[in-house]
Amino acid sequence: MPMRKVMKGNEAAAWAAKLAKPKVIAAFPITPSTLVPEKISEFVANGELDAEFIKVESEHSAISACVGASAAGVRAFTATASQGLALMHEILFIAAGMRLPIVMAIGNRALSAPINIWNDWQDTISERDTGWIQFYAENNQEALDLILIAFKVAEDERVLLPAMTGFDAFILTHTVEPVEIPDQELVDEFLGEYKPKHAYLDPKRPITQGTLGFPAHYMEARYKVWEAMENARQVIKEVFEEFEKKFGRKYQMVEEYKTDDAEIVMITMGSLAGTLKEFVDKKREEGVKVGAAKITVYRPFPIEEIRALAKKAKVLAILEKDISFGSGGAVFADVARSLINEKEKPIVLDFIIGLGGRDVTFGQLEEALSIAEKAMKEGVEEEVYWIGLRKEIL
């Protein structure tokens, strides 16, 4: 029987790691993720998890040690956030390029400067081009589930790419919610053992990994990563289905909410989706034809799903907690590229919201919605809208 426990998002992530039974964990403390490795150390210390825990001296070494471990053929896990993830940046490319299915839990947090420990998605969004699969969780249950799913997808032979699951700093990492902990037996069945065929370091098999790739070969190696990420679309769908059959919870690349007759669909990720759904309920009561959509898988980007969604609406309003300076929101760019060659497409609006832990209120959502309503009638006025800015102190 699955167990229900009230726990923080970080604990849910640690539980996911425990259930997945990684052989090597290497992690370094950083707010708001610190509790994940702490909790795992407890599991290891109590003998509840049989793994080598490497207390590294930095996140750069955390991911490097995971790379070494994964290359030696074992399941490896780490957790970090923000500056820690940014410090790992260089090695993220290496993990993906070498096709090492490491899984990482991220407590999505803003990046300095100024120093800010609160939530936005700048950390993971900034790593979108590294070749890692990216999941975003709406609540603590999703954090747990999407870490298990991440292992399964990452290790699939058609994929073999590392994966990260993000869940919002404090809003989820430090907030308690009831979480169902799946049965170990079922998880064992679901995940199986990690037994790589493509690469593992063993004296019995003297292979060389990570060589210099000349211009004559580099592009093909990168194409293979591209291909793997494309394969991941199908694999993720299969894994979502299998997960639902086994554990009863349904996941989708893009989860739609009251979109069928919606004129405006507000799209977001992570915990904001929860708030957004409540907001939609409220507006529906007022008779506004608005729906919501949550992007659960950001890499590979759900191009087809966004296209299908776009067919239903007149305006897509992207609400995102990240910014690419000099361009705009990253999710907006991905949505826009998904639609660029469609014959008929809705207006797409770019809303930057909730950076660095700024509370996203109904008032702000209201503001975004009214801009969307106006745009529907009168056209788009601005490239990028900053919502919830304190203009009085600017």
Added chain:
Amino acid sequence: MVPLEEVRGMEIPENIKKRLSIPFEENFYAGHTACQGCGAALGLRYVLKAYGKKAIFTIPACCSTIIAGPWPYSAFGAPLFHTAFETTGAVISGIEAALKAKGYKVKGKDGIMVVGWAGDGGTADIGLQALSGFLERGHDALYIMYDNEAYMNTGIQRSSSTPYGAWTTNTPGGKKHFLEKRHKKKVIDIVIAHKVPYAATASIAFPEDFIRKLKKAQEIPGPSFIQLFAPCPTGWRSPTDKSIELARLAVQTAYFPLFEYENGKYKINMPNPKKEPKPIEEFLKLQGRFKYMTKEDIEVLQEWVLREWEELKKKAEVFG
């Protein structure tokens, strides 16, 4: 592999016999792309002889990346993992942990040797933190710093292991600024400060000694560290045939003395502490990188060498 003991009917003189401690088997393959007379390549050949196929290697960005060959080639007969410049210490920690988690025997007789092979830049500079982490956590692995005293792979820039007075492309010397102004960083002392069970210096000119140390590093549990002096004719502007001679002179002048630090005890192997070392000039004069040094510069370096040598001798006396 033919056991050299038999040496196929030949009577072996005593002084040559010890050379036979070097395994015959080659696991470092010809066709690699090191420059002519490369000390690092010869070092790799020795390590791969010592451990045969029972080792897993990690190499960060450095000349050895190139030496080992581009895809789909490899000069290695043992598993090899190429990693980022500063990560050797962390990657070998991860590999060691994974092997242990898999239930493999690591280190010790018949155990798998997890070997990091990094340059002086990758060790003394950018990789120092990961090295420290590896040493401090006590992993059962060996870190070899092959010391060619500069960043050779990127075209001969100084590292903190570059000696005083050396020309490099970023210590070119000019009207206003001198050549390399700082003395060579004593990485081995930093390593010893971690109180590791085994640390040693070695030289490609003394392969028997090096291989003995490699075996020791295998037997002694915990992290081990070897700093291998590996001349680079390309970066040192030295004739390609002088690599061994230079490595030997570095020892004989006490510029790079060979010693071991084992469970708190120092032991000097070479040169003989009771004898006066050769003047440093003998080492310097064979290399183009030192040709801009003035007499005074040479004195400064000589003084430093002797001072460091005295310090080492004292340590060996007190903690011998």
Added chain:
Amino acid sequence: MAESPFKADIERVEKELTEKMTPGAIAYIPGSSVINKTGSWRVFKPEFNKDKCIRCFLCYTYCPEPAIYLDEENYPVFDYDYCKGCGICANECPTKAITMVREVK
């Protein structure tokens, strides 16, 4: 005369080596560098005078390629397929049994 220790490897590598890209661009064939005949780099060539050789193994020990192996009688054999002509062997030979001569191509 004994064979180069790499002879069998060359055959093995020639048979197995492919350019087919694999996930993670892994080089699956150990020692595949043997296909690269670095002897073409040589400017000076070591010439061996057997009469002077005392079979001390020094040249064999110090060759970085390695491009020297030993024959049945433990005399060094120079593998000109790989010898880059660095001259270390000649410099280290205690009896001057090796001399470097300019390569005639």
